[in-house]
Amino acid sequence: MSSEPEFVFELRVCQWAERNWPPGGDRDPDTAVLVARQLGTKYRRWDSIVVEADRAALRERAAFGAEGLNSDLLGVVRHAPADWAWYRDALPDPEYPWQYVREAVHEAADRGLIERRRGDRGRIELRRHQPYPEWIERVVAIENKPDLDRSAARDLAPQLERDVALGLADEVWVATARAGGTVEPALLEDVPVEAGILTVDPTANAPAGEGAVDVAWNPRTLAPEEPGTRITERPTGSGRDASAARFEYADPAWKGDKRREVAERAYGRGWRAYADTMRPDCRHFRLRTETGDALPWCDEKACHQTAGECAGSCPEFSPEPPTWRQRDWPIDGGPGKAIKRLLDAQRRRRRPGL
Known part of the structure; x- marks a missing residue:
C-alpha cells in the first residue's frame, strides 16, 4: 500500500497522464491532452479529468482566452450569430428569466x-x-485511491456504477498504488467491469513514463452521445431493504452541455491550481523534482505536504521575509509568486495558441 497522502498521489497521476496519456498506447499527434483535478458536475466530482482535444480546434479555442467559460458564457458564445441580431432572437430560450442571459x-x-x-x-x-470550436474529443474520469483494499473498493463501487450508468465520460478509471507488482483481487472483484484499473508505482522516476503505470484492466468505452441513467437513490442491499432504486434519464443534449462545461473548467484550471489553496509564500515551501515530478515539498517537515496541512494555521508556517519580495527576476515578488508564475506557465504551454 502507498504511504503518501491521496493528494500527492493524485498530483502524480495528473502529471503522468499529462505526459503519457493514453495508457498502453501512442498519442495521436493531432490530439492534445488537458488534465485537471477535482472537477465534475452538481452530482459528481472526479479526482482527475483527462480531456482529449483536437489540437487544431484547441488552438482556435485559445481565441476565447485562458479562462474557462461557464455555462452562461458558453450559451452566448456558442450561439452568437455572424451578423448583428437582438440577443433574444439569436440565443435559444434559456428556460429562466432573460435578464440573466x-x-x-x-x-x-x-x-x-x-x-x-x-x-x-x-x-x-x-x-x-x-x-x-467543437474542440473536445473525449472526456476521461479517474478516481485516485492509493490505498484501495477490499473495503475501499466496495465503498467506491456504487460511485463507479453511477458513472457507468450516466455515461457522461467516455471512460472511467481507478488509479491505485502498485502493491508488490500485483493487483489486489478486491480490485477485480468489487470494481465494475466497465471501469479500467491503473496501478501506479509512486517510487518510479516520472520520465520513465509507461514504466511508472501499468494497465491492470482495460475499461469499456461508454456512450456519452446516447441517453444515460442518473441513479438518484438506491437500496442499501440489506435483508430488510426491499425498496426500489430511483433514477432519472439524462438526454444526450444535457450530457453534451455538461461535458463541455467540465472541459472548459479543465481548460481554465488545469491540475496545477493546487498552489492557490496552499502557502507557497512560506519559506519552507518548494517544488521537489528529485524523482522527475514537480510536487510540493515542505523542508521543515521533510515530506510532501497536503493542501490541508499547508495553510497559514500550520504551526511551522514562516512567511517570506519582505526583503525576498523586493528582489528582481527570477523571483520578482518573492519565491512564492515565482512558483505560481512557473506553474501557470507550465499550464499555458499545454494549451496551444495561448
Whole structure:
C-alpha cells in the first residue's frame, strides 16, 4: 500500500497522464491532452479529468482566452450569430428569466468574447468574432485511491456504477498504488467491469513514463452521445431493504452541455491550481523534482505536504521575509509568486495558441 497522502498521489497521476496519456498506447499527434483535478458536475466530482482535444480546434479555442467559460458564457458564445441580431432572437430560450442571459451577454462582451451594441429601440444586439470550436474529443474520469483494499473498493463501487450508468465520460478509471507488482483481487472483484484499473508505482522516476503505470484492466468505452441513467437513490442491499432504486434519464443534449462545461473548467484550471489553496509564500515551501515530478515539498517537515496541512494555521508556517519580495527576476515578488508564475506557465504551454 502507498504511504503518501491521496493528494500527492493524485498530483502524480495528473502529471503522468499529462505526459503519457493514453495508457498502453501512442498519442495521436493531432490530439492534445488537458488534465485537471477535482472537477465534475452538481452530482459528481472526479479526482482527475483527462480531456482529449483536437489540437487544431484547441488552438482556435485559445481565441476565447485562458479562462474557462461557464455555462452562461458558453450559451452566448456558442450561439452568437455572424451578423448583428437582438440577443433574444439569436440565443435559444434559456428556460429562466432573460435578464440573466442579458447579464451573460454583457460579461461576454466585457471579456472580448463577442461584440455588443445598442440597436433599434435600444435593444442589445450581438455578433460573434468567430465561431466557438467543437474542440473536445473525449472526456476521461479517474478516481485516485492509493490505498484501495477490499473495503475501499466496495465503498467506491456504487460511485463507479453511477458513472457507468450516466455515461457522461467516455471512460472511467481507478488509479491505485502498485502493491508488490500485483493487483489486489478486491480490485477485480468489487470494481465494475466497465471501469479500467491503473496501478501506479509512486517510487518510479516520472520520465520513465509507461514504466511508472501499468494497465491492470482495460475499461469499456461508454456512450456519452446516447441517453444515460442518473441513479438518484438506491437500496442499501440489506435483508430488510426491499425498496426500489430511483433514477432519472439524462438526454444526450444535457450530457453534451455538461461535458463541455467540465472541459472548459479543465481548460481554465488545469491540475496545477493546487498552489492557490496552499502557502507557497512560506519559506519552507518548494517544488521537489528529485524523482522527475514537480510536487510540493515542505523542508521543515521533510515530506510532501497536503493542501490541508499547508495553510497559514500550520504551526511551522514562516512567511517570506519582505526583503525576498523586493528582489528582481527570477523571483520578482518573492519565491512564492515565482512558483505560481512557473506553474501557470507550465499550464499555458499545454494549451496551444495561448
